[in-house]
Amino acid sequence: MSPLMIIGLLAVLLIAYVLLKPYWIAHKRQKIRQRPFEKSWREILKRNVPYFYRMPADLQLQLKQHIQVFLAEKQFVGFKGIEITDEIRVTIAAQACLLILNRPTDYYSKLRYIYVYPVAFITHHSGHDGAGVLQNQKRVLSGESWNHGKVVLSWRDSKEGAKDFNDGRNVVIHEFAHQLDQETGSANGAPYLPNNSQHNWSSILTKAFQELQQRAVRGEPSLLDYYGATNPAEFFAVASEVFFEQPTQLQRDSIELYQQLSQYYQVNPAIW
Incomplete structure (x- = not known):
């Protein structure tokens, strides 16, 4: 086979991959959604996410299916000694997936990692003050959304936000709303x-x-x-x-x- 034919074949394969990839992803996700929802995950929802049982039955089912896909596709990483458990993963996913119910979704396509700290964490950002002087600013945060594939969360605040679902304060909803905002570019x-x-x-x-x-x-x-x-x-x-x-x-x-x-x-x- 000549070099030109090889290049042509590779080009055809690449085009086929690009065209077929969305269908493969959709098929894979459908298979995940058809799996039984794990009993231990239901216990986590019962214990940590009480609002789940106030939702209509069809939305409960949809949310569980979204959780399954979300957990299959996103990687959780623990910092400051925290061990990533199913309790952490399911509790956070249950809140993040509220924002994609009843809508065509690509499951936060830019998002790859959820970084989890035990409690609020310190960040350092460079910025200009009122006089235009560049300053290194230190902030204590319970959550942060980055537009290059990461969300950072405090586990304590994420868990408390799920349990107290009537105070209008929820760090997971807040940061994942930013993720939706960032799908079109900068928030x-x-x-x-x-x-x-x-x-x-x-x-x-x-x-x-x-x-x-x-x-x-x-x-x-x-x-x-x-x-x-x-x-x-x-x-x-x-x-x-x-x-x-x-x-x-x-x-x-x-x-x-x-x-x-x-x-x-x-x-x-x-x-x-």
């Missing part, structure tokens, strides 16, 4: 949306974001954490936490914001 508060919904999303979320900024300046009580006033990306993540954990309060406080999030996430947690 900017505008995840992938159908073209016909982009205008309403932009106008309604911008208005709600500005209202939160004004409340923060005036020191007024707010359902949404003031951290959401930092920028549109943080607003989307904070609003997502409240949408899933305090849906009836969000409906009462801002029906337009609730409706936009309900349309995006394709669920209505206010009736769970």
Whole structure:
């Protein structure tokens, strides 16, 4: 076989691989979803994720299937001496997969690793202060989302967030909302949306974001954490936490914001 024929054959094989890969992945995921959900995982959900049993039966089944695929595809890595167990994996996955119910999903396609610390962790970032001077900034965080395939979480905060599902604070939901946001590039508060919904999303979320900024300046009580006033990306993540954990309060406080999030996430947690 001549070198030219070999190159042509390799090109054909490469094209076939690219074209067939999505079908192979879909087939593999379907096989995973058809497996029985492990009994020990059900016990973890019962113990650590009480909101699971408030959900409609069809969403419970869907969530379990998403958990199976998520755990088959994502790698958990422990830091600071923490040992990765099924309790950690299932508890975190159950919260992350809430955000992809009822929607076509590629299971956070850019995400490869979930880094888990025992408690809140310290990060160092370089940034400019108000005078434009470059500073090395140290922060204590319970979670962080990176746009190159990693989410970092505190296990203690992740576990507490799942157990107390009524306070509007959930680090896993927050960081995985950032992952959805980052699927279109850098996080900017505008995840992938159908073209016909982009205008309403932009106008309604911008208005709600500005209202939160004004409340923060005036020191007024707010359902949404003031951290959401930092920028549109943080607003989307904070609003997502409240949408899933305090849906009836969000409906009462801002029906337009609730409706936009309900349309995006394709669920209505206010009736769970």
